[in-house]
Amino acid sequence: MEAGEHQAVQLCLESGALISTQQHDLSTPVHLACAQGAMDIVRLMFSRQPDQRGASMNATDKEGRTVILLAAARGAWKTVTALLRLDADLSVKDNLRRNLLHHIVLSGGLLDDFHGEINERLKDFGDLLNERDIQGCTAMHYASRNGQLKTIESLLHFGAIVNLKNNENQSPLHFAARYGRYNTVRHLLESKKGHLIINEMDGEGKTPLHIASQNGHTRVVHLLLVKGALLHRDHKGRTPLHYAVTNGFTHTMEQLLAVHSHLLDQSDRDGNTALHLAAMHNKANTASLLLSLSCKISHNEQDFTPIDYALHYKHSEVAMVMVTHPSRSEEVMSCRTKRYTCLVEGLTAVMPEVMMVKHSFQALQNTEGVGDIVPETDQPLPVMNIMVRYGREELLSHPLCVKYLETKWNSYGMYFHMLNLAVYTVFLSFLTTNAVQLMAEKTDRENFTQVTSAQLASAFVYPSTRAKYFLDIMNVLEWTLYISAGLMAAGHLSTAVVDRSNQYIMAALAVFLAWFNYLLYLQRFNRIGLYVVMFLEILSTLLKVMFVFSVLIIAFGLSFHILLAKIDMNVKTPVFDPFTGNVTMRSMNMSDKGFHNPVISLVRVGTMMLGELDFLGTYLRPMRALESSAWYQIVAATWFLVVFIVLMPILLMNLLIGLAVGDIETVRRNAQLKRLTMQVELHTDLERKLPRRILTMVDKTEVYVYPNQKGSSSYVSVPDTKHVFRVHSSYVLRD
Structure with missing residues (x-):
């Protein structure tokens, strides 16, 4: 039967199998055939066992469905038509008290497909139009929920009532408004009783306008307003604007306020305005819109302001929007709170992340036990050097470590590096000028003095005295530069020292290395330095x-x-x-x-x-x-x-x-981490040479970051810190 094989069914019937036999789910072979739309097999069974026809058509499965209800539920429309012509009983209902019309509508069927059969049994179909199921819903309710316009037209044509209510006192228009069925709402409002149902309330006192606003269906809200929907309050005293705010539908709010601006500051029975509800439900976007529209910041019946609810429920998003609003932040900050003496106290006690970000460097500055790992017990930045020693670059990129290095860079590292760069720039200018003038075929002892002086100054601004200094390829290139520049300058004294041809070679080598080394100096700076390190990585x-x-x-x-x-x-x-x-x-x-x-x-x-x-x-x-x-x-x-x-x-x-x-992103990430390692080495070398008194003056154990302050900059970029730092307004950001 389930395979739908005609000959096999015929063989079973000839063997005496009964078509009224029920299986475990109480369905008969006729149920299965109707569910599959195999009407030829149904006719075969009825022709072989005519005495079983009535019992089979009225037999119900475990869900209480007869064959015609099951066929309608499965969308077998040809089978439904054939069963109607066989005078199937239309008064039957399943366990959910749904009749044939309920199942046709729920399965997306069209009543036009059964127009002839309906006309022949018009009275029977008329009795089904307004029957309610176990939830109190008629076929019109489900057609409105699903937006089936043609079915709605047919139901209205046959006399369905549009204002019948279900168990929750909701009409078909409530259903259409809830699911945003714009054309369905329009069609229902244009019906004969449309003017009677537009302002009907459900069990909670909500009109279709309330429900459309609650679900953010802006086009439906606009249609209802155009058709003359009134601004009733529900049993809680709330207007449609309250529900739009509660669920964060800003476009719906704008539509309502464009027609009824007086809704902005209206309160419900508890004295809550729209801004109160936005704070209660942590709807930052709606709170921002309400403040921009100049809503009042008032107290409700419990003497709570909207910011009180933000503090009570710890809704940092809406609190952030309120205290950082471009035009209303001062008014919000001056609000009297019920629990705290001032709002700043409340933010500090409940939501400190709104106020600032604190970086404590004690873990990075703790040197206890570090001497066992780092041989030099007096080595600066011991914890950071441990990270470098073990190659923990993911730890170096932690925001705390990055901020620690940034603090040291802003305190003293930037100034020493700028001094070194300035001296080197003087040396570079003298060297380049001397090399270019070398082509003029004249000897200038003054140029020799300038180049030599600048060369010595550049070489000894802050050289490292450690042996590993000469193992770095960059330092080897730098000393090669100084030697070649010295030989080039020595050629001005006597050709016996360096002849003209070799002087040209030394000049070319010195100029190239000088400008290449200048590129390396830029590694320390933000953004530009990142590209330099990326270039060296690719090289x-x-x-x-x-x-x-x-x-x-x-x-x-x-x-x-x-x-x-x-x-x-x-x-x-x-x-x-x-x-x-x-x-x-x-x-x-x-x-x-x-x-x-x-x-x-x-x-x-x-x-x-x-x-x-x-x-x-x-x-x-x-x-x-x-x-x-x-x-x-x-x-x-x-x-x-x-x-x-x-x-x-x-x-x-x-x-x-x-x-x-x-894989340029990988190169960029590796370059970023390499720059952090370079910064650790730079500050380690500097702190080893600087007097401890100066380091004590500039060193900090903790810093406070106000991320919303404009004009702040750092020597290194931190990728994706939006989940680390919280933004705060300039009103609170005062040192």
Whole structure:
């Protein structure tokens, strides 16, 4: 039966199976066939056992449904039509006291599909129109809830009553308003009794306008207001605005207040205004809107203000909005509270997070037992150095550690670093000027004095005396800069010390290292420094990858050198002299192509990776001009070139680009953490050299942060601190 096989059913019937037999859920085979819409099987069963037809059609399952109710509940409309033509009983109801119309509407059916059958049994259908189920709902209630316009039209056409109430005294219009059925509400209001139901109240005294406002259906609210809905109060004395505020529907509030602005300060039976209810239910958006509309801040029957309820229920969001409101914050702060002497006391006692953020550095400054881990017992920042020692970068990025480093940076680190940067800038300007003037072919001993003085000052602003200073690659580069700058300046004294050619080399090296080192100085500063560290991270990755794939550069460089270095050609090619403007003919030689020397050949392969292939001049023209013996070398070199193009410019270069920018967020995070490590090392080195008296003056054990203060800045950005810091208004943020 469940498979719907016609022949199997026929065989069972021939074997004497009864169609009125019930299974565990009390359903009969006719129930199952009707539920599946298998009307041909139903006719077969009725034709084979006509004496069982009446009993089968009126048999009920465990939910009290007959076959026609079950078919309607399953949406088997053709079966319902056939059963109606077989004179199925329409007066039956299930255990929930729902009749055929209830099930048709709940399953989304259209009464137009049964128009002929309804007309034939109009009286029977008329009795179903206004019958209530166990909840007191008629078919019109469910059609209104689901927004079935055509069904509503049909029900009204056949005489359904639109103002029948369910057990909660709710009409179909209440249902439509609750679920935001705009067109249904409009259709019901335009019916003959629409003017009678628009202001009807339910069991709680709520009108459709109350219910639409409570659920935030702004279009329905607008429609009801246009149709003339009155502003009644419910049994609690609340208006529709109160319910819109309670659930945070600002657009509905604006719609109501645009028509009835006097609702703004109306109170319920307990004396609660809309602002009281917003504070009770922690609706920050509605509280902000009410304050912006100039609502009154009043006391209710219990002498509570809205801010009293925010403090009582510890609703920090609405309290934050009220005390930080652009135009009403002073009025809110001056409110008298029932429990506290002033609002500041209440915020401090109940919601300190609204007032400020306190950072206590005692855990970071506690040196007890640290000497067992860090060998230097007098080492500054001992806890921070432990984090660096064990590589706990996730701890370094904790907001407390970041704020601790920021405090030290603002206290003294920034000033010493700016001093060092200023001295280095003077040295850089003298060095650059001297290197540029070097091309003027004149010796200037004054330049030697300027460069040397600035060089010494830059080198000894705050150098480290520790051995690890010379193990840092950046410090090695810096001393290489000073040495090359000194040799360049020494060339001004005598060419016997440094000749002109070597002086140019030292000048080029010094200028490059000086400006590169200037870039490294910017690592300490906010935002700019982050990009510098990111650049160095990507550079480090690039060098590691290039070190691995330098094998390919050597392979191709030596191959091209072997194949092309000894090829001589007699082909004359025109050469233009830019100085004389003459064009001369000269023989082409492979030494002009950069493969005559193994080292130069490796450099030539590096330029080829960037696109400088010179295919015509290096491969095609020699291939056409050479004899057979050398011709094979050019052909072999051409095949090597094809392999080179695939492996190097295409594969390798794209790999390098992918490594550089493929995971830029990871690079950024690593750069951020590396900068924190650098800051720990910087302050450790500075505090080791500064007098303890100065450190005692500038050091702090705790700081208070007022996050809403404008103009505050830090040397390092902290990602996503919105869950750490709470915002407060400038009214409270006074030191």
